Amino acid sequence: MTTPRAGMRRSAMVAGTAVAATALLATGLTTSAAGAAPASETGAQPAALTASARAEMLREANATKANIATSLGLGAKEKLVVTDVIKDVDGTTHTRYDRTYDGLPVLGGDLIVHQARSGDIKSVTKATNATVKVASTTAGVAPSTAAKAAIKLAEADHTTGASADQAPRKVIWAATGKPVLAYETVVGGTQKDGTPSELHVITDAATSKKLYQYQDVKTFTGTGRHNGKITPGTRTGTGTHTGTHTGTRTSTGTRTSTGTGTGQYNGKVPLGSVKSGSRWLLKDTARGGHQTYNAKHSTDQTKQGSPFYDADNVWGNGKPTIAQTAAVDAHYGAAMTWDYYKNVFGRNGIKGDGKAGYSRVHFGDQFGNAAWNDDCFCMTYGDGAGNKTPLTALDVVGHEMTHGVTSATAKLKYGEALGLDEATSDIFSTAVEFYAKNAQDPGDYLLGDKIDLNGDGTPARYMDKPSKDGLSYDYWESGMGNVDPHATSGVGNHFFYLLSEGSGAKELDGVKYDSPTKDGSTVKGIGRAKAEKIWYKALTTYMTSNTDYHAARKATLKAATDLYGTDSAEYKGVDAAWAGVNVK
Incomplete structure (x- = not known):
């Protein structure tokens, strides 16, 4: 853990590197180690951080962000917002920042400061090399005008029930070309294949002209891929699994257990569960509290669904005819993805803070997609053609959970x-x-x-x-x-x-x-x-x-x-x- 005194030393070192950092800014992605001898993989690979150690690093980064901004030569109206920090085994840190300008978010203004163990800035990686500055932060059009334009665009893209989730916010659009004052409108509704929509539309604050749009609900397959239709397949199952699981992994708390389940795709697998009264709850306390819910074919995006309970802690039967089977695959897939990131990269959960999202299965009727959504910090899975091929296979679950890692x-x-x-x-x-x-x-x-x-x-x-x-x-x-x-x-x-x-x-x-x-x-x-x-x-x-x-x-x-x-x-x-x- 970093002491306050070490934090002050780091601040002093940061302030002393202003000239070098300003020069680095002009190059975007740079390094002071060009032509150096081959690095040790052990030293450059990410260090495993506990949630508390990461939180302490974030606190230190927040305490020194003003000095960093000065060192980077940012304008008087620009401020940094700490979003993430990675530490290498050799002590190098990589701190991510978003930017604001006159209090407004700068989209595409993010940057990463790479610092040696000593605190010296080694290099800076920026999303944009442009100077973030606009003549005025007074918009020429009303927010309602921006909202109407965004909704119209969503409707043209076959979004049903399109509506602005909240009032458009003023931003600085800096992801492409010269930064301009803009509005960002988030349009909710349902995409043409039944996927929930969170369409972000960026419009010029002076003209309402569209500058950019993107869908923030991340799916396994494109919504236009199958034209919103799913043709029933002929696959009838994945066979049986006769092996046994004899592992002795334990977790904290006497009411926590490793149950077993039989999934449609993964066969018989161990599952994290917890005792709840006389029943077992499908909740994995060993992996950040990840829980799997049953949406029961609802398309209500605001609800988690119903928890899964079981009397004997043996879940699913390998067939899509009972609701637990898809839950087994989703729950197991989330556990394997969590373990992969932790054991291979030392990453403690999606955000590195030890906290899990949640999963909901049986979303919609014959919904042929799966999705990650930052707003709910959750993964959603449909049941596919005839509600018989749920999108809960291992690679689909890993795909969606990784969207969370990328977002973080x-x-x-x-x-x-x-x-x-x-x-x-x-x-x-x-x-x-x-x-x-x-x-x-x-x-x-x-x-x-x-x-x-x-x-x-x-x-x-x-x-x-x-x-x-x-x-x-x-x-x-x-x-x-x-x-x-x-x-x-x-x-x-x-x-x-x-x-x-x-x-x-x-x-x-x-x-x-x-x-x-x-x-x-x-x-x-x-x-x-x-x-x-x-x-x-x-x-x-x-x-x-x-x-x-x-x-x-x-x-x-x-x-x-x-x-x-x-x-x-x-x-x-x-x-x-x-x-x-x-x-x-």
């Missing part, structure tokens, strides 16, 4: 960053699937291969050649920031596969892959474990709200430098894999 770190909200957000969820859901080593759903580079979303037994997405789904991009091309991010995620997914396994045809664990490259080059994989570490470090340390694919290349190269050095096979592998997907 890089944000990835604007332009091509939305595609990177989806790719990040696909990458780590794949990693979770491999990590879990579940015999019923072994790891692979296929997304949604268990839920039969297409109705013909094919996966929803492929990482080795994304275009096999008929929608996704294999390679980067200009203009992708205006395309469904579930399609543009293909570039990030393809990069990750190439980095992990390399190009060309091969068979892994019974699955055949054949991954091409844009330029016909041969890419040699560095292994999935190293690829995961590089992407996680880039996401949590160097990506910002408007990182595009070319900036992601720089971020992953920087992460590879930190972990393995610039002369390493890992660094060269990152460079080659990006070239393979046309990001150079």
